[in-house]
Amino acid sequence: MDVVIPQELIERLAAARRVAVLTGAGISAESGIPTFRDALTGLWAHYDPQELATPEGFARNPKLVWEWYAERRARIAGVQPNPGHAALAALEKRYEHFTLVTQNIDSLHQRAGSRAVVELHGNIARVKCSREETIVSEYPDDESPPRCPCGAWLRPDVVWFGEMLPADALARAETAAEHCEMFLSIGTSAQVYPAAELPLRALSAGATVVEINPERTALTRHAHFSLPGAAGVVLPQLLQRLASA
Numbered sequence: 446m447d448v449v450i451p452q453e454l455i456e457r458l459a460a461a462r463r464v465a466v467l468t469g470a471g472i473s474a475e476s477g478i479p480t481f482r483d484a485l486t487g488l489w490a491h492y493d494p495q496e497l498a499t500p501e502g503f504a505r506n507p508k509l510v511w512e513w514y515a516e517r518r519a520r521i522a523g524v525q526p527n528p529g530h531a532a533l534a535a536l537e538k539r540y541e542h543f544t545l546v547t548q549n550i551d552s553l554h555q556r557a558g559s560r561a562v563v564e565l566h567g568n569i570a571r572v573k574c575s576r577e578e579t580i581v582s583e584y585p586d587d588e589s590p591p592r593c594p595c596g597a598w599l600r601p602d603v604v605w606f607g608e609m610l611p612a613d614a615l616a617r618a619e620t621a622a623e624h625c626e627m628f629l630s631i632g633t634s635a636q637v638y639p640a641a642e643l644p645l646r647a648l649s650a651g652a653t654v655v656e657i658n659p660e661r662t663a664l665t666r667h668a669h670f671s672l673p674g675a676a677g678v679v680l681p682q683l684l685q686r687l688a689s690a
């Protein structure tokens with residue numbers, strides 16, 4: 446079903462020079478990666494996030510948490526970027542200033558060709574020492590989780606509940622939100638802060654805020670344009686309309 450994309454939105458996008466995008470799990474849904482909060486299929490429907498995606502959960506059961514991420518890493522290795530990721534990579538080429546901020550940890554934006562990607566919540570492909578925080582590229586797989594040479598457990602380089610976001614990534618994301626003319630929020634339930642604050646920062650800085658999501662979210666009532674569709678369907682349509690604008 447084609448989603449109606451207002452001509453006014455196309456004209457604003459065509460005239461813009463600075464664009465910022467925030468993506469969430471929804472943009473990877475069409476690649477076959479479960480979102481977090483979709484009631485039936487969401488990851489949290491089957492697991493208690495407090496048990497798995499927290500420092501306390503890891504300290505309580507490092508093997509369970511390590512293996513849960515190993516399973517997610519294997520699932521991600523087996524999927525491909527979808528037309529939504531590809532459309533954002535193409536969109537980036539149209540603008541002098543384009544920042545893609547993602548809450549996702551799956552590298553699909555980079556694999557689709559996006560270059561200016563800001564990873565707010567880390568990346569599941571990276572592993573770091575749980576004590577020194579240093580990234581470790583080679584590690585033995587004789588233990589689960591493996592150990593850092595310093596003796597501490599290794600862990601995924603992702604942000605867990607209750608942890609701070611990487612300061613440089615958050616600063617880049619906030620600057621992009623405050624200086625853009627167009628802010629696109631795509632595939633996120635807009636519930637987790639500080640990521641969810643980015644579109645509101647853009648709004649108060651005078652940007653046009655656009656949401657692409659089949660469901661309404663906490664952001665919908667604030668957005669200038671709300672496109673109720675799947676990212677993999679709407680973004681290619683939007684790109685096509687822009688090409689002939």
Ligand code: OAD
Binds near residue numbers: 470482566662674
């Ligand atoms: P959620 O699962 O909370 O939200 C996914 C959103 O994507 C929902 O609003 C869906 O309606 C929407 N959606 C589903 N399919 C879609 C599609 N094909 N196209 C567009 N939208 C679609 O995931 P996030 O908002 O990304 O953080 O969750 C934010 C953070 O909460 C995650 O990064 C993670 C989680 O805790 C950490 O782990 C730190």
